[in-house]
Amino acid sequence: MSADWYPGIKAFCTHWRHAPMLQQTFETLEREFADENDACIDAAKGFVECACRLLIQELDDPLNPIDKWPDSPIRNAHPSFNNWVSAAFRLLAIVERRDDPFSKVISQHYNLTEVLGKFRDVAGTVSHGKEGLSKKLSAHHRRSALLAADAIVTFLHEAYLEREPDPVRTFEPYERFEASNAIIDEFATLRAELDEESLIRAVVVLPDGEEVPLAIETSRLLFGVDREAYKLVLNACREAKAAAPQDAEVA
Structure with missing residues (x-):
């Protein structure tokens, strides 16, 4: 297995290196991945959710919070994994509405991550102790989960970098506003x-x-x-x- 399978996740972590919970989740993902443990599937899913919640906190408008929108994906008290991903994509305007064709593409990525977690739960009993088959299936599942998680995080991160955060509410450092800083310093x-x-x-x-x-x-x-x-x-x-x-x- 190769760390090259999740470049988007690594780039996201580098950008948000001042977010402690995100870094802790990434450390778990890397550890389980390096040890070739099935737990990296859950860690990949957990990382995607953590990334989504971080971006929602960064981008949400306190005067019109997304959890109060009539069609908000996170109106419920306990949003699901899919709900958090949908909310992040809505705030980033990657998808504008539920019937947006692009949302169908995105849904396949996070559905794969969701389903692989369930597949992992039954893989051991399906193999009935056949270690060779079990390990082969498990490696395939781990790779699929990481590729799906990395695709989602990359979509989110690239879309986020195209925006400039609100300087009043942002958790981003001064350096994130390079273009704006230059304008202020000039005029x-x-x-x-x-x-x-x-x-x-x-x-x-x-x-x-x-x-x-x-x-x-x-x-x-x-x-x-x-x-x-x-x-x-x-x-x-x-x-x-x-x-x-x-x-x-x-x-």
């Missing part, structure tokens, strides 16, 4: 000064001359922008505090 200017309360009073000047005022503590700016600078400044300030004369204690 907006910034001036700043420290006020009497040790807050940095900054004003962003827009292209039309309108101003957007901001206020932030020096420590917060350093912590958010440059942790090494934060540590350097902290050490210098600690030394300054230690060297400063102490007020006499009141008797």
Whole structure:
């Protein structure tokens, strides 16, 4: 078995490396896959569901959440695997409605992943202890499950990368907004000064001359922008505090 069978899953994990539950699910998938265990079929299915839930959390509109839509796939209290996949594809506008022809293609991928899990449950009893046949069937099933899961995740990931997330709600890092960052840096200017309360009073000047005022503590700016600078400044300030004369204690 080859790790080349799931490049889409690996690419998705690399992009969302800051998502701990996704990474934990991926570690389980890789471990079971490497050990050639049938559990990798369930792990593949679990990874697809985890990926879908992550994207739904990232893309869902809090003012019009998908679980409140009249025809939402996840209106029920306990959505199924297929429900989560359908919801993710709906939010990404890969399929617009239930009778979209493309949805039939997608459904075959996640139906395969669903059915293989059930097939795995009975494969052992069907083989009746014939180890050669059992292992051959199991390897085929594992490969099919991973290929199906990888196809679904690849569809989702490629569609997601074509969109730019909402910067107010996103879990994505600053680097995800490279094009938008470049536009802001080119057309907006910034001036700043420290006020009497040790807050940095900054004003962003827009292209039309309108101003957007901001206020932030020096420590917060350093912590958010440059942790090494934060540590350097902290050490210098600690030394300054230690060297400063102490007020006499009141008797």
